[in-house]
Amino acid sequence: xxxxxxxxxxxxxxxxxxxxxxxxxxxxxxxxxxxxxxxxxxxxxxxxxxxxxxxxxxxxxxxxxxxxxxxxxxxxxxxxxxxxxxxxxxxxxxxxxxxxxxxxxxxxxxxxxxxxxxxxxxxxxxxxxxxxxxxxxxxxxxxxxxxxxxxxxxxxxxxxxxxxxxxxxxxxxxxxxxxxxxxxxxxxxxxxxxxxxxxxxxxxxxxxxxxxxxxxxxxxxxxxxxxxxxxxxxxxxxxxxxxxxxxxxxxxxxxxxxxxxxxxxxxxxxxxxxxxxx
Numbered sequence: 127x128x129x130x131x132x133x134x135x136x137x138x139x140x141x142x143x144x145x146x147x148x149x150x151x152x153x154x155x156x157x158x159x160x161x162x163x164x165x166x167x168x169x170x171x172x173x174x175x176x177x178x179x180x181x182x183x184x185x186x187x188x189x190x191x192x193x194x195x196x197x198x199x200x201x202x203x204x205x206x207x208x209x210x211x212x213x214x215x216x217x218x219x220x221x222x223x224x225x226x227x228x229x230x231x232x233x234x235x236x237x238x239x240x241x242x243x244x245x246x247x248x249x250x251x252x253x254x255x256x257x258x259x260x261x262x263x264x265x266x267x268x269x270x271x272x273x274x275x276x277x278x279x280x281x282x283x284x285x286x287x288x289x290x291x292x293x294x295x296x297x298x299x300x301x302x303x304x305x306x307x308x309x310x311x312x313x314x315x316x317x318x319x320x321x322x323x324x325x326x327x328x329x330x331x332x333x334x335x336x337x338x339x340x341x342x343x344x345x346x347x348x349x350x351x352x353x354x355x356x357x358x359x360x361x362x363x364x365x366x367x368x369x370x371x372x373x374x375x376x377x378x379x380x381x382x383x384x385x386x387x388x389x390x391x392x393x394x395x396x397x398x399x400x401x402x403x404x
Contacts, residue, residue, distance in 0.1 A: 135392035142389030150370025188232025241277030279327035292324035326366025369400025
């Protein structure tokens with residue numbers, strides 16, 4: 127097995143609370159600061175801007191084909207859309223008996239695949255498996271996968287045929303085939319990460335998946351089957367990552383140590399550009 131390549135990051139932005147769900151869009155990095163309940167952007171010079179300011183936590187981000195942004199509202203289990211007249215609810219997902227909607231990926235048709243905790247993790251409730259929910263742009267929602275172990279960061283391959291999702295409490299990446307209408311089938315383990323708990327993930331053009339692994343102080347790049355090719359070390363804990371920049375060769379990492387105002391956006395240049403969604 128070839129030797130792993132080890133990289134270290136620089137800091138682009140600090141003083142955040144708990145950054146999550148980074149996305150490269152329209153020449154900026156967009157992200158949710160979960161604890162401050164905001165959606166923000168930062169450019170490559172470190173200039174930040176608040177896009178949305180809520181009273182409760184926000185997480186996953188994505189865009190409709192017409193460029194309106196979708197945002198996951200965690201506490202009330204809703205998918206929101208930012209329109210010209212303000213924030214509107216696309217779908218209320220409480221009828222699916224879920225707890226704390228979390229990350230998501232939005233496909234090219236504007237369909238959102240949304241994960242959730244599945245149990246009251248914050249207050250120490252025992253683990254329970256949960257569902258992955260698909261929400262169409264018109265608000266129609268349905269379950270597309272069951273028995274998920276904390277479905278978290280999610281990616282879609284450039285051909286729109288495969289969805290790969292981090293199952294945090296199973297320490298694995300799981301893949302599905304995507305049908306034309308968005309249903310999922312042929313569930314399989316894409317990579318067993320053994321002791322690493324995957325959170326946010328992103329895909330590169332050679333099929334490698336970058337995985338933020340909180341609890342380990344690093345981000346890894348893993349190939350299908352589980353081979354780790356690269357390790358990025360961070361000072362705190364990495365919760366999410368995204369390939370962006372003009373050539374999509376900048377790996378952005380959202381880090382925090384869960385101490386107030388210790389959240390950061392860090393970055394490192396890599397050789398292989400990003401691909402697929404988000």
